[in-house]
Amino acid sequence: MDVNVPETRRRHRLGLPLWQLVGLAALAMPRVFVHDAGGRVGWPVQALLVFGPPLVWLAVAVLRRIPSPVITLLAVGGLYGAGVAVVHNLFWSDVFGNRPPRLGGNLADQLSPGTEELVFRLTTSASSLLTGLMVGLITGLLAVLVRRLARR
Template sequence: MNTENRSRTRPGLRLGLPLWMIAALAALAMPRVFIHDTGVSVPGPVQGLLVFGPPLVWLIVAVVRRVPSPVVTLLAVGGLYGVGLAVVHNIFWSDVFADDPPSLGGNLAGQLSPGTEELVFRVATSASSLLTGLVVGLISGLLAVLVRRLTRR
């Protein structure tokens, strides 16, 4: 197997970017998560930059680097971001909820032990975080495809 064929089989190259770059792009979105979960207040324009800046950088990198499939590449970035989001939310769980943890309502109120309720909410939060990351990655990838098509003309 020659070097060219070997490089094509490395996971990062199948995604269009090296794995370190995918991780770095996902990491760009993490400061907002820490700021949010620690309750730090930031001015509106800074908050906007923290929210929209990272996906915009993802999009720009996908277009400039001409990744073969921006949707797949940015889904990977978004998925990794979602994992980071879940980890940070779970790390700061006690700080965020302090003396008022979430609890089930309606017919389920009081039916589960507090530990089981917390587990249910942590699992739901983790799933939601992963889905959020994937949706941000998907939207960024679709926009990158659109930008590439518009700039070819």
């Protein structure tokens, strides 16, 4: 352990405490709930739900001068993606009702309905996690760009 590194620096390797990372990820969750619950919102509200949270992530990374914004926002995006996966799985029956997705083509009727559902839920979860990570990565790269432009 390096005694020359301040305690707060050692504790927050991702640039922010865990509760703040979770809080930033949670800012993006209302859009997921609205979508999965079948809610309809107008364009300005939808734009705010989609673009507002990553803009807040960007602002936090730049204004707090987070040492590695890409890593920090990848973590936030990963938490967001995990949250999306959980919400999608919780709302699965509400979204699909009695018409769950089915495999087609050569895989049609090859698996039991339960196995098909498991395949789709796992795929949906992986997709949700990847989407969250991509949002975090893009936002982190934008934070690096903004910081470099601000130095000039």
